[in-house]
Amino acid sequence: xxxxxxxxxxxxxxxxxxxxxxxxxxxxxxxxxxxxxxxxxxxxxxxxxxxxxxxxxxxxxxxxxxxxxxxxxxxxxxxxxxxxxxxxxxxxxxxxxxxxxxxxxxxxxxxxxxxxxxxxxxxxxxxxxxxxxxxxxxxxxxxxxxxxxxxxxxxxxxxxxxxxxxxxxxxxxxxxxxxxxxxxxxxxxxxxxxxxxxxxxxxxxxxxxxxxxxxxxxxxxxxxxxxxxxxxxxxxxxxxxxxxxxxxxxxxxxxxxxxxxxxxxxxxxxxxxxxxxxxxxxxxxxxxxxxxxxxxxxxxxxxxxxxxxxxxxxxxxxxxxxxxxxxxxxxxxxxxxxxxxxx
Amino acid sequence: xxxxxxxxxxxxxxxxxxxxxxxxxxxxxxxxxxxxxxxxxxxxxxxxxxxxxxxxxxxxxxxxxxxxxxxxxxxxxxxxxxxxxxxxxxxxxxxxxxxxxxxxxxxxxxxxxxxxxxxxxxxxxxxxxxxxxxxxxxxxxxxxxxxxxxxxxxxxxxxxxxxxxxxxxxxxxxxxxxxxxxxxxxxxxxxxxxxxxxxxxxxxxxxxxxxxxxxxxxxxxxxxxxxxxxxxxxxxxxxxxxxxxxxxxxxxxxxxxxxxxxxxxxxxxxxxxxxxxxxxxxxxxxxxxxxxxxxxxxxxxxxxxxxxxxxxxxxxxxxxxxxxxxxxxxxxxxxxxxxxxxx
Numbered sequence: 001x002x003x004x005x006x007x008x009x010x011x012x013x014x015x016x017x018x019x020x021x022x023x024x025x026x027x028x029x030x031x032x033x034x035x036x037x038x039x040x041x042x043x044x045x046x047x048x049x050x051x052x053x054x055x056x057x058x059x060x061x062x063x064x065x066x067x068x069x070x071x072x073x074x075x076x077x078x079x080x081x082x083x084x085x086x087x088x089x090x091x092x093x094x095x096x097x098x099x100x101x102x103x104x105x106x107x108x109x110x111x112x113x114x115x116x117x118x119x120x121x122x123x124x125x126x127x128x129x130x131x132x133x134x135x136x137x138x139x140x141x142x143x144x145x146x147x148x149x150x151x152x153x154x155x156x157x158x159x160x161x162x163x164x165x166x167x168x169x170x171x172x173x174x175x176x177x178x179x180x181x182x183x184x185x186x187x188x189x190x191x192x193x194x195x196x197x198x199x200x201x202x203x204x205x206x207x208x209x210x211x212x213x214x215x216x217x218x219x220x221x222x223x224x225x226x227x228x229x230x231x232x233x234x235x236x237x238x239x240x241x242x243x244x245x246x247x248x249x250x251x252x253x254x255x256x257x258x259x260x261x262x263x264x265x266x267x268x269x270x271x272x273x274x275x276x277x278x279x280x281x282x283x284x285x286x287x288x289x290x291x292x293x294x295x296x297x298x299x300x301x302x303x304x305x306x307x308x309x310x311x312x313x314x315x316x317x318x319x320x321x322x323x324x325x326x327x328x329x330x331x332x333x334x335x336x337x338x339x340x341x342x343x
Numbered sequence: 344x345x346x347x348x349x350x351x352x353x354x355x356x357x358x359x360x361x362x363x364x365x366x367x368x369x370x371x372x373x374x375x376x377x378x379x380x381x382x383x384x385x386x387x388x389x390x391x392x393x394x395x396x397x398x399x400x401x402x403x404x405x406x407x408x409x410x411x412x413x414x415x416x417x418x419x420x421x422x423x424x425x426x427x428x429x430x431x432x433x434x435x436x437x438x439x440x441x442x443x444x445x446x447x448x449x450x451x452x453x454x455x456x457x458x459x460x461x462x463x464x465x466x467x468x469x470x471x472x473x474x475x476x477x478x479x480x481x482x483x484x485x486x487x488x489x490x491x492x493x494x495x496x497x498x499x500x501x502x503x504x505x506x507x508x509x510x511x512x513x514x515x516x517x518x519x520x521x522x523x524x525x526x527x528x529x530x531x532x533x534x535x536x537x538x539x540x541x542x543x544x545x546x547x548x549x550x551x552x553x554x555x556x557x558x559x560x561x562x563x564x565x566x567x568x569x570x571x572x573x574x575x576x577x578x579x580x581x582x583x584x585x586x587x588x589x590x591x592x593x594x595x596x597x598x599x600x601x602x603x604x605x606x607x608x609x610x611x612x613x614x615x616x617x618x619x620x621x622x623x624x625x626x627x628x629x630x631x632x633x634x635x636x637x638x639x640x641x642x643x644x645x646x647x648x649x650x651x652x653x654x655x656x657x658x659x660x661x662x663x664x665x666x667x668x669x670x671x672x673x674x675x676x677x678x679x680x681x682x683x684x685x686x
Contacts, residue, residue, distance in 0.1 A: 022425050023432055024413070024538040028654065029627075029647025070367070071684055078681040082365050087674025089366055093665045095672075195367040284372075302645070303662075304372025311371065318661035319646075322436045329438075331430025338421040341414055 003246045006040040006275035014039035014327055021330040022338050028326060030300065034278070035323040041251050041276050042160065046328045050251070052099040052317050053154050054310045055241060056083050056090060056165035057147075059106040059233035060125030062134060064170035066208045070196040073125070073169045077110035079309070080167065084116035089307055090165055093314040100159065104150070106143060106233040108168075120146045126231040129174065130211045134231030140224050143233050147240025151248065161251040161320060163280070164238050164259035165310020172285060173205055174231040175261035177212045179287050181226045182264055183294055187213070190287035192257075195306075223268035238262035243269060246276035251320065255313040256283035256306065260291050267295060280316035281305050346589045349383040349618035357382035363675040371669060373643065377621070378666040384594050384619050385503065389671045393594070395442040395660050396497050397653045398584060399426050399433060399508035400490075402449040402576035403468030405477060407513035409551045413539040416468070416512045420453035422652070423510065427459035432650055433508055436657040443502065447493070449486060449576035451511075463489045469574040472517065472555045477574030483567050486576050490583025494591065504594040504663060506623070507581050507602035508653020515628060516548055517574040518604035520555045522630050524569045525607055526637055530556070533630035535600070538649075566611035581605035586612060589619035594663065598656040599626035599649065603634050610638060623659035624648050 014036040019025050026032060039045050058080045064073045082088045083103045086095070094101040105111055107122045122143055126134035135143075154162055168174075172194035179190050187209035191202050216229035227236055239262045242252045246266070254260045254277055267274045279292050281301035292299060300319055305312040333340035357379040362368050369375060382388050401423045407416045425431045426446045429438070437444040448454055450465045465486055469477035478486075497505055511517075515537035522533050530552035534545050559572035570579055582605045585595045589609070597603045597620055610617045622635050624644035635642060643662055648655040676683035 021432070022422065022430060023650050027538065027648070027650040028432060029649065031646055031648065031658070072682055075682050078679070079365065082674055082679040082681060085674075085679070087365060087679045089364070089371060089669055089673055092668045092672045096664050096668050097661065195370065300646070303374055303643070305370070305374065306372065307366050307370040315374070315662065315665055318440065319658065321439050322658055325435045325439050326432055329430075329435045330432055331425060331428075336421065336425040336428070336430045338425060339415055339418050 003243065003270040003272040005272045007043045008040060010043055010045055011036045011040035013045045017045055018327060020332040022333055022336050031323050031326060034320065035327040038251060038324055039327065041249055043249055047324055050161045050321055050324050051159050052161035052163060053102055053159040054090060054094050054099050054163040054165055054314055055102045055104060055150065056167060056310050057104045057106050057234035057237045058108055058167035060109040061168055061170040061174050061232050062126045062128035063130050063173050063208065065128050066130050068173045068205045068208055069170045069194060071169050073109050076167055076169050077108040077112050080105055080108055080117055081112040081114040084114045088309060089311045090309045090314055093311055097314055097317045099314060099317055104237065106237045120237060122233045126233060129230050130208050130215060133216060133229045135228050137224060137228045140228035140236050143236025144240035147237040148244035151241045151244035155248045155250060161253060162241060162245045163253040163310055163313035163317065164242065164262060165255055165313060166234050166238065166258040167309050168232055168234050171232055171258050173208060174235060175258045176287050177209045177230040178226055178261050178265065179291055180209060180213060181218045181230065182220055182223065182268060184220060185290065192285040192287060223265050227265050235262045235265065239265040242266040243273055246273040251278060252276050253278045253280050253313045253316060255280060255310045256308050257285040257288040258308055260288060264291060264295060281312035346586065346613040346615040348615045350386045351383060353386055353388055354379045354383035356388045357670055360388055361670060364673040365676055365679050365681050374666050374669060377663065378670040381594060381667055382670060384592055386592055390667055393504045393664055393667050394502050395504035395506060396445055396502040397433060397437050397442050397506040397508055397657055398445045398447060398493065399510060399653050400447045400449050400577035400580045401451055401510035403452040404511055404513040404517050404575050405469045405471035406473050406516050406551065408471050409473050411516045411548045411551055412513045412537060414512050416452050419510055419512050420451040420455050423448055423451060423460055424455040424457040427457045431652060432654045433652045433657055436654055440657055440660045442657060442660055447580065449580045463580060465576045469576060472573050473551050473558060476559060476572045478571050480567060480571045483571035483579050486579025487583035490580040491587035494584045494587035498591045498593060504596060505584060505588045506596040506653055506656035506660065507585065507605060508598055508656060509577050509581065509601040509651050511575055511577050514575055514577065514601050516551060517578060518601045519630050520552045520573040521569055521604050521608065522634055523552060523556060524561045524573065525563055525566065525611060527563060528633065535628040535630060566608050570608050578605045578608065582608040585609040586616055589616040594621060595619050596621045596623050596656045596659060598623060598653050599651055600628040600631040601651055603631060607634060607638060624655035
């Protein structure tokens with residue numbers, strides 16, 4: 001199966017429908033654009049109420065050994081348990097939003113035996129990408145395949161929106177390296193503080209990314225090769241999840257820098273996938289703005305969120321629901337008997 | 344009763360509590376600031392789940408006779424019926440958010456006999472403020488009193504959040520005139536397209552505002568006099584609603600330019616009211632940014648919304664709910680057994 005372009009006729013029909021609703025033309029701004037995009041993705045000018053799942057994919061990164069994070073690697077597995085038991089930010093926000101939270105272990109170093117964590121483990125974290133490839137090409141393909149499998153299951157269960165979340169100590173390093181490779185950017189531009197590095201930490205991180213790129217000699221025209229070389233398991237699963245969700249006309253909601261990097265990989269595999277993406281927010285992580293720009297995406301929120309785990313995507317879900325409702329449930333000027341003299 | 348300053352000790356205690364939650368310090372950005380503000384307003388580090396009412400106050404403006412709107416005056420009353428019967432944008436978004444929608448006729452020209460519209464009418468619209476005062480001082484005080492009365496009723500019914508919404512053809516003209524008077528700005532800076540004026544229309548509107556200010560010779564140190572001279576009934580009711588909600592430690596959520604102007608009047612009456620305000624979004628209406636700046640408020644959303652009727656405030660309500668939940672329901676590092684080594 002391939003990703004089809006989103007339905008531009010439905011986008012236009014939705015905009016025309018919005019123009020008949022009881023409000024001045026265009027007065028709901030970006031909410032109208034979002035509604036029209038949802039129509040284009042779902043292939044309907046009156047899409048069913050959206051049902052959203054938030055997938056938090058967690059894995060560890062061998063490159064953590066280079067001292068690129070403020071937190072130890074054991075935190076990835078600990079947070080996985082916290083997601084599943086309902087105490088993490090994304091758990092709390094998902095509950096409030098009525099979204100289904102799906103927590104996936106794609107390969108943390110210290111797995112937790114907590115109920116509610118799905119096992120999609122590809123190993124106890126990736127290898128250190130500053131010393132060689134993070135994973136084999138077969139592992140990268142398998143991570144993508146498992147993401148596709150999950151997308152199919154979610155679609156079959158009636159979820160029309162899939163929000164991407166991530167957890168993985170050192171995964172901003174992996175993501176920044178992938179962005180450098182695919183966008184041909186300098187590590188100094190893409191390395192950021194992540195969960196809380198200081199200036200020296202960020203400079204060290206940029207050096208580590210430079211080493212990752214030198215050691216692996218990746219080819220920007222081979223996104224799967226880039227993913228395999230630089231990691232991580234969760235990035236691969238999220239890329240596959242985005243790809244197959246787009247294939248099945250689902251809406252893919254990005255969170256921050258990591259999930260947007262997974263989407264970049266997906267779009268390098270299938271360029272039409274970009275039309276199915278919604279950027280929930282702009283992170284202060286310095287690589288996020290150029291990354292979203294490269295995908296031609298404008299974020300909905302700008303609240304200084306830099307947590308990851310799908311928390312920003314979860315916060316944007318009510319905007320998607322409202323956009324769909326405005327398109328489908330609002331009265332037209334005719335229906336409501338309101339004079340329409342505006343332009 | 345007076346508006347007390349918000350509780351700064353609770354704000355600090357909330358920030359300290361947020362720092363113990365399972366996330367890097369400050370990584371939820373402005374959501375954390377919002378959570379701390381809610382704690383400061385409610386006077387509790389663990390506030391009860393928020394219950395929100397959206398009050399849409401509608402009235403007509405005599406200054407509409409000067410041709411300052413793209414829509415005829417009858418639309419105010421027609422939209423009032425649309426709010427109550429559930430077809431307007433704010434109706435649709437309120438339903439989705441689970442907020443109570445309260446629709447109030449403070450004086451439209453053509454009232455509609457639709458069920459669900461509260462009668463707080465002060466007359467069939469204000470007089471033309473370009474030819475004399477929009478209303479008497481007694482009417483302005485009565486509008487504020489009716490807003491206070493509604494706030495008391497909502498508080499007694501358990502609503503801890505009151506979102507302000509407005510409807511009134513020509514009310515951006517009244518609001519811009521009030522802002523010019525209270526902020527000592529030039530009409531050219533504060534006049535905007537409203538529901539859809541072109542460049543010539545905006546220039547004409549600025550001339551009308553200049554005339555309103557000349558004819559009425561208002562005194563910036565007398566906010567009630569300014570309100571009476573320049574109008575409107577709905578602005579007075581919303582100012583009173585904001586004031587009394589603040590007195591009762593409720594959260595006041597602003598929508599766009601009109602409701603923010605009502606809040607400015609409230610803050611000129613009781614400066615401590617400013618601490619209870621949350622700016623839901625930034626409107627493209629040119630006066631909105633300087634107005635929010637003067638109130639020391641930063642908007643949560645910037646989506647190009649320029650509809651009014653409380654639609655932007657309604658869209659921001661899930662962010663308030665999420666902020667409260669993060670503060671109260673998230674696990675701490677200790678509770679979740681997660682290593683806390685970040686700064």
